[in-house]
Amino acid sequence: MKLRTKRAELLFIAVVAVVALGGFAIVQATRGINPDGHAVATIARDGTVIETIDLDAVGEPYTLQLEDERGENVVAVEPGRICIIDADCPDKVCVHTGWIDGPGTPIACVPHGLTITIARKGGGSDGLDAMAR
Amino acid sequence: MDTGMTITVNAATQNAAEDAAQACEQRIVQLDTLLAPTGTNSEIAQVNSAHGKSVSVSASLCALVGAALDAARDTDGAFDPTVYPLTDAWGFTNGEHRVPAPDEIQTLLTRVGYPAIQVDASVGSITLANDAQIDVGGVAKGFAADQLSDLLRERGITSALLDLGGNVTAFGSKPDGSAWKVGIADPRAPERVAGKLETHDVTVSTSGAYQRFFDGEDGTRYHHLLDPATGYPAHSDLASASVIGPNGARCDALSTACFVMGSQGALSLWRASSGERAFSLVLITNDGRMLVTEDIAASLSAAEGYADHLSVEDRS
Numbered sequence: 001m002k003l004r005t006k007r008a009e010l011l012f013i014a015v016v017a018v019v020a021l022g023g024f025a026i027v028q029a030t031r032g033i034n035p036d037g038h039a040v041a042t043i044a045r046d047g048t049v050i051e052t053i054d055l056d057a058v059g060e061p062y063t064l065q066l067e068d069e070r071g072e073n074v075v076a077v078e079p080g081r082i083c084i085i086d087a088d089c090p091d092k093v094c095v096h097t098g099w100i101d102g103p104g105t106p107i108a109c110v111p112h113g114l115t116i117t118i119a120r121k122g123g124g125s126d127g128l129d130a131m132a133r
Numbered sequence: 134m135d136t137g138m139t140i141t142v143n144a145a146t147q148n149a150a151e152d153a154a155q156a157c158e159q160r161i162v163q164l165d166t167l168l169a170p171t172g173t174n175s176e177i178a179q180v181n182s183a184h185g186k187s188v189s190v191s192a193s194l195c196a197l198v199g200a201a202l203d204a205a206r207d208t209d210g211a212f213d214p215t216v217y218p219l220t221d222a223w224g225f226t227n228g229e230h231r232v233p234a235p236d237e238i239q240t241l242l243t244r245v246g247y248p249a250i251q252v253d254a255s256v257g258s259i260t261l262a263n264d265a266q267i268d269v270g271g272v273a274k275g276f277a278a279d280q281l282s283d284l285l286r287e288r289g290i291t292s293a294l295l296d297l298g299g300n301v302t303a304f305g306s307k308p309d310g311s312a313w314k315v316g317i318a319d320p321r322a323p324e325r326v327a328g329k330l331e332t333h334d335v336t337v338s339t340s341g342a343y344q345r346f347f348d349g350e351d352g353t354r355y356h357h358l359l360d361p362a363t364g365y366p367a368h369s370d371l372a373s374a375s376v377i378g379p380n381g382a383r384c385d386a387l388s389t390a391c392f393v394m395g396s397q398g399a400l401s402l403w404r405a406s407s408g409e410r411a412f413s414l415v416l417i418t419n420d421g422r423m424l425v426t427e428d429i430a431a432s433l434s435a436a437e438g439y440a441d442h443l444s445v446e447d448r449s
Contacts, residue, residue: 090227090228090229091228091345093345097323097324098322098323098324099324100324105318105323105324106137106139106296107137108137108138108298110137115137115139117139127314128314128315128316128326128329129141129294129303129307129313129314129315130139130294130296130301130303130313130315130316131296131299131301131315131316131317131318131326132299132300132301132315132316132317132318132337132338132339132375133299133317133318133323133339133341133344
C-alpha cells in the first residue's frame, strides 16, 4: 500500500514538472508560408523540436523509438500520417489519439513531455485550423 | 494542466508574434503552478487542504473559482467543481484508475455540493465548508484561454489560435480576415471531423466520453465526466457536447454540464440563456445524430455521416 502511494506521488510530480517546463509546442504563423502542399510533422520534447518529418515524402512505413528517463514512446510513420503506437506512460492518452494526418489534432504525451504536430504547408483552404476534442 | 497546448499568434513582425507567444507561455506556467494538484505554490492545493479555514488567494484563483461557481449555479449542479473527492477516488487525478465501491461513493457524495464554496473577491479569499474540495479541471483550460486572450488584446494582437488541450479559442480572425475553421471531433473516431465551424472571437469547448477513460476489470469502460449527482460516469443520450461562446471558462464548464444533462437539458439551458450568458451548441448523440442550435447553424458544415442526421434546434 505504501509503495502504491509513493508511485502516485511520483506520477504527479512528473506531470506537473513537464507542464511547468513547457510541455508545450509553440507554432507561429506556419500557415501559407511554404508554397509546397506538404504535411510536415514536428516532434518536440519539452517544447524543443527533436525531429521534423515530411510525411508526404515517406516511402516505406517505419517506426521511431523515442526514449528518455521518463519513459518510452514508439512512433509509427506512414506516408501522409503519424501515430504513437505504444508508450509506457500511465494514461496512454497519446496512444488513444491514434493516427493524425493534418493540423487538426496534435498528439501529446504529457508525462514524457512529447508533442507531435502537423503543419500543412501551403495546404488548400479547406483545411482545418484546429480541432475541438 | 495535464495536456498538450499549441498557441499560434499572427503579428506584423516575427518578434511581435514570438513576444506575445512567450508571454502566453509564461502565463500558462503561472496558472499551472497556481492550479497544480500538489505543491506549496499551488493555491488550489492550499484551499483543498484548509479544512474549512479561509485561505487568501490571488485575484486569478478568485476569478476562476467564481466562474466555476457561477456555472454550477447556472446548471443546477450538473457541473459542480466540488466533485473532486470522487474524481480522485476514480483515479482521474493521477492515473491510478479504479472503480470505487458503492458505499465509498455514497460517503464521498456527502462532500459534493457547490454551496459549500464561498468566494470573497473583495478581500481575495476562498472558504470551503463541509470538507469540500475543488476540481478546477472543468474550467481551467477555458479560463486560461480567457487570460491569454486578455494578454493578446493588451498587445494589440488581432489574430491568434489557442489550442489548450482540445479547448480551441479562435481569437479575432485569420490574418487574411477570413474565419477560423475549427473542427469538432467525431466521438466515434476522435481523429476524424464530425463537423466544421467557420468562426471568430469564440472558444469551442467539447466534452466527450472518449476523451479520458479506462476499462475496468469488469469489462466496463468508465469515462472521466462524473455526474455530481450519482458519483458515477454520466449516462446521457450524448456522446459529446460542444459549447461555443465568447467566455472560455463558461464554455468549458458548460460543455461538461451539457454532457451530463443530455440533449434535452442542454437545449433547455441554451433557450434560457440570453445576453451575456448566451452560447451555442453542437451536440452529438450516442445514436449518431447531430443537433445544432439555430444561432450557429449557418456556420457549421457537417461531415459525411452526420449531414443526413443533422437537426437545427430553435428557441421555441
